[in-house]
Amino acid sequence: MKRAVSLLLLAAACQPAAPEPLDHSEPFAVFSPESLAERLTGDGRTGPFELSGPTLRVGVLWDAVGPSSLEGRFSNDGRSFGPWHPLTVVFDETRSHAGHLDVPWGSTSLQLRVQGEVSFLSLEEIHELGEPDAAPLEPLPPVARARQALAPFPTILSRAAWGARAPTCSSPTTPSRAAIHHSVSPTNDATPAEQRLRQIQAFHMDSRGYCDVGYNFLMTRDARVWTGRGATVLGGHAANANGGNVGICVVGTYTTDQPTTQQMCAGAGFLAWLHATYNVPLNRTAMKGHREYGQTACPGDALFGRLNELVMLASNGCGGPPPTPAWRAEFVSQSFPGAHVGAVTLTQGDFVDGFVELRNTGTQTWTTAATRLAPTPRDQPSPLGASTWLTSNRVSGPPANTPPGQVARFPARLQGNSVGAFTQTFGLLHENTAWFSDPGQGGPADTFITVRVNVVPRPPPPPPPDAGSAADAGAPPPVDAGSMTPPPDAGPTTPPDAGPPPAVDAGEVDAGADVDGGAPEAFPGDEADTGGEERIDDVIGGCSAAPMGALASLALLGRLRRRRAGW
Secondary structure, three states: OOOOOOEOOEOOOOOOOOOOOOOOOOOEEOOOHHHHHHHOOOOOEOOOEEOOOOOOEEEEEEEEOOOOEEEEEEEOOOOOEOOOEEOEEEEEEOOEEEEEEEOOOOOOEEEEEEEOOEEEEEEEEEOOOOOOOOOOOOOOOOOOOOOOOOOOOOOEEOOHHHOOOOOOOOOEOOOOEEEEEEOOOOOOOOOOHHHHHHHHHHHHHHHOOOOOOOOOEEEOOOOOEEEOOOOOEOOOOOOOOOOOEEEEEEOOOOOOOOOOHHHHHHHHHHHHHHHHHHOOOOOOOOEEEHHHOOOOOOOOHHHHOOHHHHHHHHHHOOOOOOOOOOOOEEEEEEOOOOOOOOEEEEEOOOEEEEEEEEEEOOOOOEOOOOEEEEEEOOOOOOOOOOOOOOEOOEOEOOOOOEOOOOEEEEEEEEEOOOOEEEEEEEEEEEOOOEEOOOOOOOOOOOOOEEEEEEEEOOOOOOOOOOOOOHHHOOOOOOOOHHHOOOOOOOOOOOOOOOOOOOOOOHHHOOOOOOOOOOOOOOOOOHHHOOOOOOOHHHHOOOOOOOOOOHHHHHHHHHHHHHHHHOO
């Protein structure tokens, strides 16, 4: 099975320089893809990894090209291993994952079994759960006054911009110093920056037991600065040195990779902002690398070697901000739930209408004729395409030409064409010119806008009614009057075969006498009768008092029965 595995089990970058244990926020081994391939057997197992000491958990972060799974098992002698255990997964979004393995007491080594094409993998020993110790606030180094730094201040994006979860604590602190970190994740990252930040936060909160992402701020490879805990909330990034210490993490691995010119300028602008806002001195006494606070190689040799330059740029300027690209967009909102929140559920054949709002932050005007929201991967039809799309691989354009600084709403209909779970990403392009994520442009990345859709089968229609059921039986057949059963209290009836009734003499019928010769009964309402008795010719409409036929007898019987029943 092909494996594009970059097991950044990450210790060469973070091995202790002394017998003291590592800062527990650092991974413990680093492997190149080639060396990892040598460690994997045919069934995906690695050789054993030695633990540095009593370990509560082993934290794991990984990216996978497709479906993947990881298992671990432990040994207390490095030779005999226990059963395989699946990871407790705390983050699972598109290609990025995070979780941990709880370590049995007395274990000294770990073996992994990796299934699937894994492109990034990091292991970290966790010796205790919860926030790292926060040392008392250090006094502010003496400065005459805060001077206006020359580096351009960066735009610091909010927590909402990357979909941060709510924290569970907010201990205040007063900024007096700074620590620069790196995340030891892929440097030139195919994962959207917002998703990578959510992965880090979930790992910190759910595997390490922190109250939030550990850093106060983070900077991604595109030189954007994102709010973590914020400057005045106690961080969780440097054991025994968090008091007053504003931690900024440069996302990536800077052991040998160099920060870009744009990152250096944005980082200098951030330090200048700390200086101007909170009086944090612009010197290397107050602004340090993580390794200067604890036993770690963080922030990597390449970045650590440029901290002096970074502070100097904060004081003296960095030549101005990088030029604004022609095609760049800033995400504003979308009507669909973010992929990190949940999925849209559709019945097969149904659709949902929504939109994506983006702000033009480039130099060129977006046009209705050429600017397009499109599904990605590029120029491929989407399984969620709808008849309202411009083509099978172009969703929509802006409703009007959109100059720089303005917001455009791109309509987007998603249709459940086939049953399944789909993760659809979208990018922006200007036809025959550039995709916004191309080198030299400003993004967003082709995978930045992401929607998850679950399409479920349409329930079968209800079966047609049974032909013999009452629903379609039609009108009831005619009823023979002679076959109707009289009401239960209607009194005795003449048997069907008794023949015609005997002749009745009109003078022999007494309204108060029982029709079958019994004793007279009093009926309700008798007292209202005017004569106390009723003549037969009144009943049958003045017919002759001579003997009557069957019809006259039935009429008389019916009348008398109605009176008895109180009708």
